[in-house]
Amino acid sequence: MTQHTARTRWGLLATAAMLVAPAAQAQTAPSTASLTLYGVADACLALHNGNAGSNFQVNGGGCSFGSRFGLRGSEDLGDGYKAYFQLESGFGIDTGVLAQNGRLFGRKAIVGLSGKFGAIEAGRAYAPAFDLLTAIDPMRLGIGSVIATLWSGSPGTAGGRTDNTISYQSPTYAGFNARVLFAPGEQVAPLPSRGGDTKGLGVTYRSEKLLAGMTYAKVGNAADTGDDRATTIAARYDFGTFSLAASGQFGGWEGTRSAAAPASASSIWSRRFNSYMVGGTVNLGADTVSGSYKRYDDRTVSNFDADIWSVVYRHTLSKRTTLYGGLTRLKNRHASNYGASDGGGAYTGVALNGASRVIDLGITHFF
Numbered sequence: 001m002t003q004h005t006a007r008t009r010w011g012l013l014a015t016a017a018m019l020v021a022p023a024a025q026a027q028t029a030p031s032t033a034s035l036t037l038y039g040v041a042d043a044c045l046a047l048h049n050g051n052a053g054s055n056f057q058v059n060g061g062g063c064s065f066g067s068r069f070g071l072r073g074s075e076d077l078g079d080g081y082k083a084y085f086q087l088e089s090g091f092g093i094d095t096g097v098l099a100q101n102g103r104l105f106g107r108k109a110i111v112g113l114s115g116k117f118g119a120i121e122a123g124r125a126y127a128p129a130f131d132l133l134t135a136i137d138p139m140r141l142g143i144g145s146v147i148a149t150l151w152s153g154s155p156g157t158a159g160g161r162t163d164n165t166i167s168y169q170s171p172t173y174a175g176f177n178a179r180v181l182f183a184p185g186e187q188v189a190p191l192p193s194r195g196g197d198t199k200g201l202g203v204t205y206r207s208e209k210l211l212a213g214m215t216y217a218k219v220g221n222a223a224d225t226g227d228d229r230a231t232t233i234a235a236r237y238d239f240g241t242f243s244l245a246a247s248g249q250f251g252g253w254e255g256t257r258s259a260a261a262p263a264s265a266s267s268i269w270s271r272r273f274n275s276y277m278v279g280g281t282v283n284l285g286a287d288t289v290s291g292s293y294k295r296y297d298d299r300t301v302s303n304f305d306a307d308i309w310s311v312v313y314r315h316t317l318s319k320r321t322t323l324y325g326g327l328t329r330l331k332n333r334h335a336s337n338y339g340a341s342d343g344g345g346a347y348t349g350v351a352l353n354g355a356s357r358v359i360d361l362g363i364t365h366f367f
């Protein structure tokens with residue numbers, strides 16, 4: 001090899017090293033931003049039997065989990081501060097139609113800033129009671145969900161989400177965490193200026209085995225001068241191979257709200273109510289069995305009560321895919337006509353003082 005050839009090769013190697021070094025440095029440098037696409041695809045065969053007969057359908061909105069896709073991301077601002085966002089859309093996998101009344105990001109749409117002070121966020125968010133029940137309910141707010149007999153703390157009688165939300169979440173101290181929420185109703189005259197305003201407060205305690213919390217919600221009635229209020233308490237204890245959970249809610253509607261009538265299949269609320277749930281989950285390796293009993297106690301003279309029993313079996317195929325089957329039975333009392341529910345909502349066709357039963361068989365895939 002000549003001296004000229006050697007110099008040429010060494011020059012090429014030096015040039016390549018100069019080009020590769022910055023690229024390698026960029027690959028090893030810590031990332032300051034992240035973006036994640038995620039979702040759940042849940043579909044099931046649902047058979048409902050009520051006094052009006054049987055109803056068989058493919059529930060693409062999800063019986064165990066609501067089908068969804070979302071984006072979440074964050075940016076490290078330094079000194080412990082972080083900016084973040086989350087956009088989540090619900091859909092029916094059987095039709096491809098958007099859920100939440102056709103909203104693009106109807107499940108959640110928030111942007112926030114977190115740091116040592118806690119976190120502040122704004123957008124369409126979950127109410128504190130809904131967050132607590134999501135973590136407590138053995139049914140995971142799906143088949144025979146506890147949400148069927150508990151008010152979620154958001155406006156109206158369906159869903160647990162609040163528009164126009166501004167919320168603050170504290171740092172965690174000795175396992176305790178608090179969240180405060182305010183969402184203006186944004187009404188204009190002649191409607192009440194504060195009608196529809198939502199205020200929420202939640203305090204939770206979390207340890208290795210125990211999760212417990214209490215929330216309070218107050219929603220200004222959009223058409224009336226009164227408020228809707230509810231206090232929710234819930235707890236779950238993990239014993240290892242099994243866990244036990246319980247919840248209770250005490251509240252009611254104010255003013256002259258008429259939507260509390262039991263004829264509405266999507267609502268189970270009356271002027272004054274107490275609602276209770278006890279349940280648990282047993283872990284059997286790749287299999288889990290969950291069960292719960294729920295009692296809705298109408299405290300008015302109408303006494304529109306209901307009892308709900310639910311059981312769900314899940315078999316895990318992988319970290320992302322699960323098969324499940326569930327059974328829910330609802331028995332109405334004293335001329336009420338509520339319908340049993342799953343992740344797709346409550347079923348109709350139930351006679352006064354009648355019974356409602358649902359069998360669900362489905363698959364859940366996380367991505």
